Amino acid sequence: MEGYPGLVVHGPLMTLALAETLRLEGRAERVTRVGHRNDRPLFCGRPARLRGRRTADGFTLDLHGPEAATPCTTLTMAAR
Template sequence: MQGWEPSTVVSDELVDPTPVAALAALFDDGVPAPGPGSELPPLWHWAALARWPVSSVLGGDGHPVRGSFLPPVGLPRRMFAGGEVVFHGPLRVGETVRRQSTVESVTEKSGRSGRLVWPYATRVEGYPGLVVHGPLMTLALAETLRLEGRPERVTRIAHRNNRPLFCGQRARLLGRRTADGFALDLTGPEGATTGPHTTLTATAR
């Protein structure tokens, strides 16, 4: 990463109703799609505030070429391993918000399968099949909170993707109440014997 320096990118963004409606249609869980003025459900900003880079800056994996905002790490696999989101207040569909993105640090780690579109997943990344989108598994867990109709407001979410799930595999979503919120697990076809594929803990008040 010689010569690369972290930078901050600031932009004003519309909480776009169109991808919000598309995500609601994907879930198809009987809950009305959030419309203009409605509060955005937890983590739905991933869809509502998606970035659309021009084709000339994309790499072979469909992501922007590394070396500008992201560091020039020459590894074939990208994994949405996890993170933490703090909700300081509600985002509403149709409003304009300011986005500030910063890479604070870069640490090399090793995952279970080594150092961290179909042919790309199988021929380049070496997976046995098409990988289910990691953020989608996390969003599915967060959506269970909305389906429960809980009156509490989610103020913090910590999430972790432990290993990939492949298209065509069955998954099960499990949840339990904790002292300050909720703990949710997504397990694959092996069940709970091998541990969850994705975990999410939510603090609510």
């Protein structure tokens, strides 16, 4: 045990879930580049919120846990 309050959500799984969110929204653009950054753990069973914004060359999605304003995971996708 590492002293965490519960099970940790797998970081690449969070990234995949963010990418799937864009796909389900029906984004028609062709994705040309994907980047992700996992900065903090997200724990199973805890609430999380998604923040998205369009950027000059695509999209950025941030997944925030309940503990802080900084994201647990950030996904950036360049599209054309």
